[in-house]
Amino acid sequence: MNKPVRIAPSILSADFANLGNEIHACQGADLIHIDVMDGHFVPNITIGPLVVSSVKKITQTPLDVHLMIQRPEEYLEAFATAGADILTVHIEAATHLHRVVQQIRDLGKSPGVSLNPATPLCAIEEILPELDMVLIMSVNPGFGGQKFIPASLDKIRRLRAMIEATGKEISIEVDGGVTPANIAEVYKAGADTFVAGSAVFSTSNYSLTIQQMRIECQGTQS
Numbered sequence: 435m436n437k438p439v440r441i442a443p444s445i446l447s448a449d450f451a452n453l454g455n456e457i458h459a460c461q462g463a464d465l466i467h468i469d470v471m472d473g474h475f476v477p478n479i480t481i482g483p484l485v486v487s488s489v490k491k492i493t494q495t496p497l498d499v500h501l502m503i504q505r506p507e508e509y510l511e512a513f514a515t516a517g518a519d520i521l522t523v524h525i526e527a528a529t530h531l532h533r534v535v536q537q538i539r540d541l542g543k544s545p546g547v548s549l550n551p552a553t554p555l556c557a558i559e560e561i562l563p564e565l566d567m568v569l570i571m572s573v574n575p576g577f578g579g580q581k582f583i584p585a586s587l588d589k590i591r592r593l594r595a596m597i598e599a600t601g602k603e604i605s606i607e608v609d610g611g612v613t614p615a616n617i618a619e620v621y622k623a624g625a626d627t628f629v630a631g632s633a634v635f636s637t638s639n640y641s642l643t644i645q646q647m648r649i650e651c652q653g654t655q656s
């Protein structure tokens with residue numbers, strides 16, 4: 435069976451002075467990806483729960499909140515209350531990851547775990563069956579507009595095999611340097627959810643770009 439395709443525009447590349455309209459222009463998106471950076475886990479500072487709560491008021495599209503922060507357990511409730519639907523934490527930032535994943539479930543949200551490019555897949559072996567999604571960083575986190583790291587493709591293939599062995603439906607999201615030119619290859623490797631920041635927001639018609647990215651994946655289906 436063909437895997438679903440979810441396109442998640444990352445508002446990190448949007449015009450923040452015009453955020454509501456920027457999000458409305460992403461018609462056809464499956465998720466709105468929101469990058470939360472604390473200036474400690476990554477060298478950049480971005481969005482907090484107040485902005486998530488404002489975004490929640492203006493869109494029906496589920497909010498995919500990517501926490502690139504230290505001590506994520508201290509902020510889960512705030513982001514859940516603000517309207518996050520998916521809460522993804524970094525394995526490198528959560529000391530008691532199992533507890534953090536349970537906290538996300540208890541808040542009624544969908545848990546994801548993200549891995550930096552240098553973090554091996556074996557690090558998530560034990561927690562994998564508890565997750566709804568694994569986010570593979572295909573750039574080093576912190577900034578939009580970076581180049582996709584080609585070694586991510588093999589990592590995605592191996593992760594897909596690990597997920598199949600669990601017999602569970604767990605999404606693979608890929609974040610960083612995904613474009614209409616490489617999305618088909620990333621999909622074929624086993625990903626189903628694609629974050630796209632500059633690839634969407636640098637174009638003149640966001641909705642059309644989202645549609646093109648989906649078509650690129652569907653073109654690989656048998």
Ligand SMILES: O=C(CO)[C@@H](O)[C@H](O)COP(=O)(O)O
Pocket residue numbers: 444445446447467469500573574575576577578579580609610611612629630631632633
């Ligand atoms: O998490 C991050 C960057 O750390 C991303 O979500 C970026 O926003 C992706 O941007 P592009 O690579 O697609 O421009």
